Amino acid sequence: MKKYVPILAAVLLTACTTQVRHAGGPVYLDRSYSVEERVADALPRLTTEEKVAMTHAQSKFSSPGVPRLGIPEVWCTDGPHGIRPEVLWDEWDQAGWTNDSCTAFPALSCLAATWDRDMSLLFGRSIGQEARYRKKDILLGPGINIARTPLNGRNFEYMGEDPFLAGQMVVPYVRGVQENGVAACVKHFAVNNQETRRTATNSVVDDRTLYEIYLPAFKAAVKDGGAWAVMGSYNLYNGQFNCHNKRLLLDILKGEWGFDGVVVSDWGGCRDTDEAIANGLDLEYGTWTNGLRGAASDSYRNYHLADPYLERLSDGRAGTKELDDKASRILRTIFRTSMSSEPHWGSFNSPEHYEAARKIAAAGTVLLKNGGALPLKVPDGGRLVVLGENAVKKMVVGGGSSNLKTKYEITPLEALQEAFPNASVEWERAYVGDTSTSYNKVDTGQDLSDPRSPEQLLSDALAKVRRADAVVFIGGLNKSANQDNESTDKLDIVLPYGQDEVIETLAEAVPSLIVVNISGSPVAMPWADKVDAIVQGWYGGSETGHALADVLTGAVNPSGRLPFTFPRSVADGPLKTERQYPGIQEEGKKWWQEYYDEGVFVGYRWYASKDIPVLFPFGHGLSYTSFSYADARLSKSSVTGAGNFDTESGSEIVLTVDVKVSNTGGYDGAEVVQVYIAPPAGGVERPAKELRGFEKVTIKAGETARVSVSLPRSAFSRFDAQAHRWVVDPGSWTVLIGSSSEDIRCSLPLEIR
Ligand code: BGC
Secondary structure (H helix, E strand, C coil): CHHHHHHHHHHHHHHHHHHHHHCCCCHHHCCCCCHHHHHHHHHHHCCHHHHHHHCECCCCCEECCEHHHCECCEEEECCCCCCCCCECCCCCCECCCCCCCECCCCCHHHHHHHCCHHHHHHHHHHHHHHHHHCCCCEECCCECCCCCCCCCCCHHHCCCCCHHHHHHHHHHHHHHHHCCCCEEEEEEECCCCCCCCCCCEEEECCHHHHHHHHCHHHHHHHHHCCCCEEEECCCEECCEEHHHCHHHHHHHHHHHCCCCCEEECCCCCCCCHHHHHHCCCCEECCCCCCCCCCCCCCHHHHCCCCHHHHHHHHCCCCCHHHHHHHHHHHHHHHHHCCCCCCCCCCCCCCHHHHHHHHHHHHHHCEEEEECCCCCCCCCCCCEEEEECHHHCCCCCCCCCCCCCCECCCCCHHHHHHHHCCCCEEEEECCCCCCCCCEECCEECCCCCCCCCCHHHHHHHHHHHHCCCCEEEEEEECCCCCCCCCCCCCCCCCCCCCCHHHHHHHHHHHCCCCEEEEECCCCCCCCCHHHCCEEEEECCCHHHHHHHHHHHHHCCCCCCCCCCCCECCCHHHCCCCCCCCCCCECCCCCCCEEEECCCCCCCCHHHHHHHCCCCCECCCCCECCCCEEEEEEEECCCEECCCEEECHHHHHCEEEEEEEEEEECCCCCEEEEEEEEEECCCCCCCCCCCEEEEEEEEEECCCCEEEEEEEEEHHHHEEEECCCCEEEECCEEEEEEEECCCCCEEEEEEEEEC
């Protein structure tokens, strides 16, 4: 009997606890139960109609809950870098709220340029708090599509050209958002790398390229970040639209990766009812006010997963298995967010959020070149001349769905005036670009009209720079059509509005011209050799001006690194044919076909492998101090580990790379130690180098730090498409340690057997 006592006690205790927990009402409402227990309890209580109602939108950004059971609606919001202003229930027009001006954080290309996981966590936490305060359950971001071409209009919303960098940066963002009981919705899944004909193009990509380049960041977000939501993209893959793509959603996302969250369609991305039912779409959102198939008294009932779904359920064409799976996933999302066991209140427009925005924007700013003009020196009583439209143009507005309304936006000119209170800081426009000041009826209130001719603008600028103590030109792109903007791609990477000529002319007149390029994607700089200093700024959000001034003045020592290559021209890149970009029409095929013929040779993988000189390489970024590398070591110079392995076992660490980094200059600063691997000669063709580790480390002037980077076995793997598994090739490898993909400071041999 004695041995049964503890068991009896445990049973009684469980029974008692269950009873106590039950006392408050049904299990699904009791936050002390696990999410899975609550889902299991709630699901059978729902009628078929209630389940179907949950699977599609009821307004532009919400879908119904189950009012009868006290289960709330699901509310979504854009986007990757701030909480979108409220729109009307069934229109894209502004709702006209006066309390929805958010903190605008930097665009994700800037976050990626920090190469700093802590910044990503800070970003995720802060934006998650803003989303929660605004009662949003799903944040439609981050975007992590790979920058396959510098022309993609949405590169500014994404995290660069390298899957490892994007994968490392997305994880803390997702965790930070979700700490607030807000689901991060990673987008746009997958192989969605251009805006041109984005809803009519089939991406034809081989499996090796898919697994090595286009999936890893999504996999990291799901498996390491634990993302609760994923958004399907507009394009097709394998001839099937991605919002109901069997291979991507069922086989890979929910199958191989075990994703238990909710798949959301991109807005209007669902195109077929039967596929949507069968292939893993859980929640359908839309764009057209009149529903997807034309006007009806209640348009949302026209959605693929609305009445057409109910019809199929009632006549037996659809079964309840898929519906229960969709409803469970939506319930899980609700129990993880608005009905989460932990209360989250969030916060909005807090001083901490603006501080975070400034810190991240400064940390992502990249010093591309410096002949000594930076940090800026302007004597008291001296003259700083600031030129260029982007010194004053507010760019938090615009760009498509990531358009924001912010409480304030500090322009670079305002910040520089603030930074040099005892100098005269004067501005001249030098060129006129885009004079629009509003987007989707969010207006900056600026008047950017200017009647002057280009010649007049330039001669006024030249007159202004005479006898200046320092001259900074701030130009680049903006968020207009065919620039950094959703739904159109760029036509070239040449700077628009004749800026190249303006900069060339100024460079002749000004001995040490400083150029700041603001953009979310690479631009060509034919004048790079003629100017003293070049800074890459980004769309920095509310605090963009302060962040830029922090770096220009030296208040912050620049430590950003490029998340994508700046090529000399588009023609130098890997996309050579129309079939690669922007796609071609083929006989008998309904959709445009786009062939990823370049395979894994994307970004620096292409330039480095083909020895093509670039303007600024991936990973490049300078500092006001200098760093030297010494005493690089590998924990082992020879390891066993060649052969096949499944992806899961690749996380065991086999190697550590160690290097001594010394700050040899006069400023405290941060260095990004980058570790690339170079494959053995022969065998399957692989890129000349691939990023497999990095660490950002702050070192005081004159001090030395030892930096360690772990290399798991998977770092050496490539995807064997035929066998559908990862494989490590034996042979003589090289581990490269550097300050950019081209500035390699140490090479260590490694034998893999
Ligand atoms: C974009 C998404 C966005 C959605 C909702 C779509 O057009 O592609 O990124 O989240 O609209 O605004």
